[in-house]
Amino acid sequence: MKIAIKLFAGLRDRAGTGDLTVELPGGATVADAINAAQHNAPIEWIAPTILMAAVNNEYVDFTSALADGDELALIPPVSGG
Amino acid sequence: MKIAIKLFAGLRDRAGTGDLTVELPGGATVADAINAAQHNAPIEWIAPTILMAAVNNEYVDFTSALADGDELALIPPVSGG
Amino acid sequence: MILITDQPLDPKTLADAVRADSDGAVVTFEGVTRNHNDGRRVEYLEYEAYRPMADDKLQELIDEIKERWEIDAVAVAHRVGRVDIGETSLVIAVSAAHRRPAFEAALHLVDRLKEVVPIWKKEFFEGGEVWIGDPGSERTTA
């Protein structure tokens, strides 16, 4: 299945793009998608302990299963205000 | 000695005036001045437990001694804001 | 900045008076005339102040919160005279490098103002009037 990944802030700056697409087998998780993204964009990534993920605008655990057509956002530490 | 007394809010409304002057012997206290004022303006006064007094713009105890020329303000419960 | 006036209050004036380039937070409080109080329908309020004692006490309270919290500047304006429903009777603005002290100091200033500043509020409600805090002053206008 195809998963669109959005990168923001420092991650986007390092990758040089805010949009990646990864091809994953059915049943793949958020963690699988992140691994694939790191393979496609071999940059200095943010430690997973401070990285958050959202699917279709809701925060999810890295163990969540993805579905074809999901938009996965990789969210570095937020700092609004 | 002459003490000018200012009345505010509900007290002033009841007395029909905001300004009284009382004549007191030297060494008289705030309590003495209030007694004299109550004699001059025999209205329904505010209970002394909730009445405050200020002399020359500073809160004082009822036992404080007055000096000639002092301005004594009788302050009903405040309710600004 | 301390202002006691019978003119409408403008929160922006106070917020702008306290802000500086080193501040990350500006908290503004407006006290507004509600249309209800203690189960009564309120028609309007009238405020009276004992000046200059009220100005002196406001300055003391500003000094008090500046002593206790890490804040930058404080501005207070209180309206006197008639204040209609929805109109602002009190504005407090506090600036600080960080938000929490600005919030805490502003709330404390309002709390203390209601305890010690010689300003009084007469409530004109449906059917009568009363000086708040002085139940014996209540009059009915049958």
Next chain:
Amino acid sequence: MILITDQPLDPKTLADAVRADSDGAVVTFEGVTRNHNDGRRVEYLEYEAYRPMADDKLQELIDEIKERWEIDAVAVAHRVGRVDIGETSLVIAVSAAHRRPAFEAALHLVDRLKEVVPIWKKEFFEGGEVWIGDPGSERTTA
């Protein structure tokens, strides 16, 4: 009212959006770009938001504080793009019948916004730039 915009923010618009005749208190918070942070001289900030998730999360936080405190209405505006020193990046306005819940809810909303709303701040300081919270993103501009 939730607004994410690259235009300057006007606190009065938000305060006026929340006030109603039954409210006795309106608390307004402005987050402002400080000229210093972490011992560095800040030149300006740039904010980025992930929309529409940021709007959704702000709405959830508004629902959260309305659930927890007795408040009336809430408005939030966040600026994106470049925000210079002294300019306002965030405005929150909360109205309530009484002041304490308005203060507490407004502070809580700012605290939570900084935890969960997908908005990021890049600090351009004297000699470099960094995404706040992401030290690995720091670049020096010699």
